[in-house]
Amino acid sequence: MSGLTIAVVGATGLVGRVLLQVLEQRRFPVGALLPFNSGRRAGAVRFRGRAVAARGVTLDALAKARLVFMVSSDEVSLRWGRALAERGVWVIDDSSAFRLAEDVPLVIPEVNAGALSPRRRLIAGPNCTLTGAAVAAWPLIRRAGARAARLASYQAISGAGREALEEFRAQLRGAAGVLRKSDPLGIPQLAPARALPRMSAFNVIPQVGSFNRDGECSEEVKVRGELRKIWGLPGLPVSATTVRVPVIRGHSLAFWLEARRPLSPGAARRTLENAPGVRLWKEGSYPTPLEEGESWPVHVARIRQGTNPRELAFWIVSDNLLKGAALNSVQIAEALLKKRWL
Numbered sequence: 001m002s003g004l005t006i007a008v009v010g011a012t013g014l015v016g017r018v019l020l021q022v023l024e025q026r027r028f029p030v031g032a033l034l035p036f037n038s039g040r041r042a043g044a045v046r047f048r049g050r051a052v053a054a055r056g057v058t059l060d061a062l063a064k065a066r067l068v069f070m071v072s073s074d075e076v077s078l079r080w081g082r083a084l085a086e087r088g089v090w091v092i093d094d095s096s097a098f099r100l101a102e103d104v105p106l107v108i109p110e111v112n113a114g115a116l117s118p119r120r121r122l123i124a125g126p127n128c129t130l131t132g133a134a135v136a137a138w139p140l141i142r143r144a145g146a147r148a149a150r151l152a153s154y155q156a157i158s159g160a161g162r163e164a165l166e167e168f169r170a171q172l173r174g175a176a177g178v179l180r181k182s183d184p185l186g187i188p189q190l191a192p193a194r195a196l197p198r199m200s201a202f203n204v205i206p207q208v209g210s211f212n213r214d215g216e217c218s219e220e221v222k223v224r225g226e227l228r229k230i231w232g233l234p235g236l237p238v239s240a241t242t243v244r245v246p247v248i249r250g251h252s253l254a255f256w257l258e259a260r261r262p263l264s265p266g267a268a269r270r271t272l273e274n275a276p277g278v279r280l281w282k283e284g285s286y287p288t289p290l291e292e293g294e295s296w297p298v299h300v301a302r303i304r305q306g307t308n309p310r311e312l313a314f315w316i317v318s319d320n321l322l323k324g325a326a327l328n329s330v331q332i333a334e335a336l337l338k339k340r341w342l
């Protein structure tokens with residue numbers, strides 16, 4: 001059998017399923033696939049047209065793999081990630097467990113593939129909310145520096161995992177009957193929210209994660225810490241307001257970059273025209289998550305002057321499950337292959 005033995009922990013989840021599709025689509029050299037789930041229920045995944053049973057994790061079972069994708073939860077990654085890397089297994093982790101650890105590279109290949117090293121076998125992928133901004137702004141930061149970054153997010157429900165998506169879908173199903181009967185301005189009373197802090201159907205929720213003492217939610221803290229690490233700008237002021245919206249797939253951002261040197265919208269457009277991983281939209285047109293939520297590139301549009309000649313405003317859409325997770329992880333693995341480390 002040629003090809004690598006690849007394990008996916010969380011293969012039955014939203015990111016896991018998309019990851020398997022990406023491995024197939026990009027013809028990643030998978031010799032044997034080992035899918036893992038919680039072990040609490042029977043689960044199977046489809047890969048190359050066949051059903052493959054997923055099973056509960058043990059260290060010995062995982063250590064049979066050359067590369068393990070961890071797409072499950074912080075707790076699961078904390079439990080197995082370092083132990084596997086110490087055994088010489090490459091681990092690409094999509095949870096937030098190790099992203100800010102000093103000895104773990106946090107990688108978006110278009111931005112900082114140079115952070116990869118043959119000695120660092122545990123690698124983190126970034127939070128899905130900031131990926132679009134990280135990719136889109138990087139060529140501009142290289143050209144004109146960065147003084148500050150600001151964003152407001154419009155985050156899809158799938159970014160919160162399978163349970164949140166199921167809750168959202170159940171609310172929509174419940175709403176259909178209510179809408180037929182009620183006053184057009186009436187607010188449907190649906191099943192209570194459990195997976196998310198408020199009802200997600202027909203709503204926007206200005207809370208992603210839990211709040212800290214300063215009133216920031218954990219997603220906002222992640223955006224700042226991870227952007228600083230990925231761009232290699234440790235003191236960069238970053239302000240974020242992260243918001244969940246009733247979209248199934250695809251995160252959108254209103255994003256502002258304040259450069260160190262003047263940067264016109266025209267110069268930014270020219271810089272982004274052929275930037276890696278970016279699809280630049282023509283002036284007057286723009287992407288929406290409904291139309292572009294399942295595509296590979298980071299979509300950038302509506303580039304305008306901000307509050308001063310150094311600040312630009314952008315509209316950015318990127319898929320939380322692809323570039324925000326599965327695609328980015330496979331691209332990291334491809335970079336390891338290219339270097340012949342894998």
Ligand SMILES: NC(=O)c1ccc[n+]([C@@H]2O[C@H](COP(=O)([O-])OP(=O)(O)OC[C@H]3O[C@@H](n4cnc5c(N)ncnc54)[C@H](OP(=O)(O)O)[C@@H]3O)[C@@H](O)[C@H]2O)c1
Nearest residue numbers: 010012013014015037038071072095128159161162320325
């Ligand atoms: N969703 C996104 O857009 C996104 C983007 C970037 C990063 N991430 C990160 O990617 C990870 C997965 O997210 P997701 O949205 O795919 O979650 P999800 O849909 O809730 O799926 C979770 C997966 O983890 C498995 N799992 C649960 N407990 C486990 C255990 N003890 N041992 C092994 N597997 C276990 C589940 O298996 P069962 O089927 O048995 O329950 C399922 O396959 C999370 O760390 C998340 O933060 C997600």
